[in-house]
Amino acid sequence: MNKACPLPLRQYPRVVMGHGGGGRLMKRLIEDLFMAAFGTSAKEAHDAAVLPGTDGDRLAMTTDSYVIHPLFFPGGNIGTLAVYGTVNDLAMVGARPLWLSAGFILEEGLEIVTLWDIAVSMKEAADRAGVKIVTGDTKVVEKSKGDGIFINTAGVGIVPEGREVHPRAIQPSDVIVLSGDLGRHGMTVMAKREQLAFDQELKSDCAPLAAMTERLFREGIPVHCLRDLTRGGLACALNELAEASGRQIQVREASVPVSSSVRSACELLGLDPFYVANEGRCVVFVPADEADRTVRVLRATGEGRGACVIGSVEDRTPSVVVLKTALGSSRLLDMPEIEQLPRIC
Amino acid sequence: MNKACPLPLRQYPRVVMGHGGGGRLMKRLIEDLFMAAFGTSAKEAHDAAVLPGTDGDRLAMTTDSYVIHPLFFPGGNIGTLAVYGTVNDLAMVGARPLWLSAGFILEEGLEIVTLWDIAVSMKEAADRAGVKIVTGDTKVVEKSKGDGIFINTAGVGIVPEGREVHPRAIQPSDVIVLSGDLGRHGMTVMAKREQLAFDQELKSDCAPLAAMTERLFREGIPVHCLRDLTRGGLACALNELAEASGRQIQVREASVPVSSSVRSACELLGLDPFYVANEGRCVVFVPADEADRTVRVLRATGEGRGACVIGSVEDRTPSVVVLKTALGSSRLLDMPEIEQLPRIC
Numbered sequence: 286m287n288k289a290c291p292l293p294l295r296q297y298p299r300v301v302m303g304h305g306g307g308g309r310l311m312k313r314l315i316e317d318l319f320m321a322a323f324g325t326s327a328k329e330a331h332d333a334a335v336l337p338g339t340d341g342d343r344l345a346m347t348t349d350s351y352v353i354h355p356l357f358f359p360g361g362n363i364g365t366l367a368v369y370g371t372v373n374d375l376a377m378v379g380a381r382p383l384w385l386s387a388g389f390i391l392e393e394g395l396e397i398v399t400l401w402d403i404a405v406s407m408k409e410a411a412d413r414a415g416v417k418i419v420t421g422d423t424k425v426v427e428k429s430k431g432d433g434i435f436i437n438t439a440g441v442g443i444v445p446e447g448r449e450v451h452p453r454a455i456q457p458s459d460v461i462v463l464s465g466d467l468g469r470h471g472m473t474v475m476a477k478r479e480q481l482a483f484d485q486e487l488k489s490d491c492a493p494l495a496a497m498t499e500r501l502f503r504e505g506i507p508v509h510c511l512r513d514l515t516r517g518g519l520a521c522a523l524n525e526l527a528e529a530s531g532r533q534i535q536v537r538e539a540s541v542p543v544s545s546s547v548r549s550a551c552e553l554l555g556l557d558p559f560y561v562a563n564e565g566r567c568v569v570f571v572p573a574d575e576a577d578r579t580v581r582v583l584r585a586t587g588e589g590r591g592a593c594v595i596g597s598v599e600d601r602t603p604s605v606v607v608l609k610t611a612l613g614s615s616r617l618l619d620m621p622e623i624e625q626l627p628r629i630c
Numbered sequence: 631m632n633k634a635c636p637l638p639l640r641q642y643p644r645v646v647m648g649h650g651g652g653g654r655l656m657k658r659l660i661e662d663l664f665m666a667a668f669g670t671s672a673k674e675a676h677d678a679a680v681l682p683g684t685d686g687d688r689l690a691m692t693t694d695s696y697v698i699h700p701l702f703f704p705g706g707n708i709g710t711l712a713v714y715g716t717v718n719d720l721a722m723v724g725a726r727p728l729w730l731s732a733g734f735i736l737e738e739g740l741e742i743v744t745l746w747d748i749a750v751s752m753k754e755a756a757d758r759a760g761v762k763i764v765t766g767d768t769k770v771v772e773k774s775k776g777d778g779i780f781i782n783t784a785g786v787g788i789v790p791e792g793r794e795v796h797p798r799a800i801q802p803s804d805v806i807v808l809s810g811d812l813g814r815h816g817m818t819v820m821a822k823r824e825q826l827a828f829d830q831e832l833k834s835d836c837a838p839l840a841a842m843t844e845r846l847f848r849e850g851i852p853v854h855c856l857r858d859l860t861r862g863g864l865a866c867a868l869n870e871l872a873e874a875s876g877r878q879i880q881v882r883e884a885s886v887p888v889s890s891s892v893r894s895a896c897e898l899l900g901l902d903p904f905y906v907a908n909e910g911r912c913v914v915f916v917p918a919d920e921a922d923r924t925v926r927v928l929r930a931t932g933e934g935r936g937a938c939v940i941g942s943v944e945d946r947t948p949s950v951v952v953l954k955t956a957l958g959s960s961r962l963l964d965m966p967e968i969e970q971l972p973r974i975c
Binding site: 288290292297300301303305311314318319322323324325333334336348349350352386387388389390392394395396399400401402404411420422423426429430431432435437439441628 | 635637642644645646647648650651656659660663664667668678679681689691692693694695696697728731732733734735736737738739740741742743745746747749750752753756762763765766767768769770771772774775776778780782784787788798837852883943972973
């Protein structure tokens with residue numbers, strides 16, 4: 286190859302788990318390796334690509350691979366997640382999701398009935414989300430060259446004319462609305478994986494968010510930006526948005542809802558719910574005078590019934606995320622170097 | 631789950647390598663499991679889905695995962711393949727490929743420079759094929775839960791108004807034009823994998839075919855059907871088309887070009903070049919009176935310089951593939967139960 290690899294090889298000459306964790310290390314791999322090789326700009330980084338169209342409506346495209354372990358968990362399975370995760374990435378750019386592709390990498394020895402259950406779940410999830418699985422592919426690898434099943438879905442949707450939902454559109458004095466409580470998906474999967482029994486049963490929040498975000502647009506709310514809170518949780522999502530928008534973000538810790546079951550599980554495992562993955566939660570950036578209406582519209586949907594205002598965008602530098610604690614002090618809600626939880630999606 | 635799995639579980643209760651091999655077993659998994667679960671019809675089976683559009687142009691979407699082993703081979707690598715393979719699936723429905731997504735599943739321990747070389751190859755391949763990689767995703771799995779790198783690409787393209795390229799469009803008396811000699815990709819990868827040294831160096835045929843097929847359309851050739859000859863090779867592709875079109879296909883064995891190096895490698899390994907995977911070859915179904923022009927147009931392109939007529943569509947039943955041997959006898963060119971070569975793409 287003529288092009289020299291620009292990554293600092295001395296530090297990480299090989300892929301480590303943290304390269305897939307949603308933190309700073311993954312960000313560097315994406316920006317310094319993939320974007321450098323593909324010639325794309327970090328400024329374009331968003332949950333889905335919005336492609337130029339001939340008329341006012343534009344096409345959006347996104348993809349995600351799913352390697353979650355274990356395959357089944359309370360509230361869903363790898364198939365449900367593969368549908369909702371990709372639908373949600375489309376919703377986050379203001380798109381109406383339409384079509385999905387599904388690529389399966391199966392490990393020799395996977396039980397056929399397991400595959401069937403996953404495929405049936407995908408159909409149910411696609412029906413609920415209003416999308417069609419239109420094309421697919423199946424590959425098989427030898428035992429111990431895979432892990433049961435990996436699924437990739439790519440999604441295509443339409444961004445209607447006039448919708449400009451992007452980190453660039455974030456304005457000083459915007460308020461940040463969170464669609465529901467944090468950490469259910471990550472803690473449910475961790476509890477299942479580690480076979481922990483908690484007093485209160487945990488259930489993943491995984492859900493399709495497109496109907497909920499569509500409601501915001503239909504009500505005429507001027508949505509500036511949307512972001513779902515998957516790998517790396519609320520903290521990583523807000524850090525990405527602070528950097529991409531060049532704005533400082535402030536979050537009131539006491540305003541962020543976390544259920545008691547998630548809080549107990551996090552305490553037991555030494556985890557911070559702000560960094561735990563969600564699969565049915567997003568933040569919505571809207572002008573301050575639209576905050577109440579946004580919360581009301583979100584709460585009227587099933588997926589957004591726990592919506593509340595958690596913070597605001599400030600007209601100051603640096604572009605970091607500041608957490609205002611219940612005691613009135615401030616601290617940095619930093620981007621972690623690596624992930625807390627591997628293979629959570 | 632309420633729906634019962636319709637596959638004959640007694641025969642294959644677990645996934646075996648053959649479920650990914652392009653043969654009859656994979657076909658059953660796709661039709662009896664995925665299509666049954668997703669509620670899609672086998673009649674729609676094509677290399678890409680052609681989606682309804684508002685005006686004359688329609689959107690096409692396709693996906694493939696790539697699990698080839700080894701990752702690098704003479705003529706390309708897993709990245710080149712991931713771009714060309716998906717571009718070619720779009721070309722086979724008459725689409726102009728436009729955008730690709732790229733999903734990476736990395737195994738812990740993969741060398742970063744290897745990933746860089748693959749990513750750079752993908753950019754070069756995308757440039758050559760005239761497509762853009764617009765969105766991506768990275769996941770990491772623990773050592774021995776993957777195999778270096780798996781790549782999924784999904785592709786989106788536009789099928790211009792008036793193009794109806796489909797197995798259903800195959801007509802009796804159509805002739806079948808093959809775009810070049812058979813078996814290079816499969817035998818190159820097998821030779822590399824098994825560390826076999828052959829007298830003549832083998833090189834994969836992997837190449838983007840969209841510019842070549844676009845030329846056919848621009849010359850006004852009434853193309854009825856296109857199919858690339860990947861997993862399962864020419865034999866599986868023609869069997870699928872015979873079944874999907876309900877027509878009998880006849881192939882003259884002596885007309886099918888196979889290089890001496892591929893022939894020697896096949897003999898050594900006990901393989902039949904008609905069943906070996908290609909990554910830069912396709913068959914073109916056209917009316918008999920367009921055969922000469924089709925060959926001429928294909929030969930004027932780099933990718934189709936070895937084009938020749940290899941057979942025809944017959945107005946008789948059953949819808950099978952009949953091979954006319956050099957000695958004048960006939961035999962069935964059957965669909966194999968399982969693959970000859972695992973993880974060839």
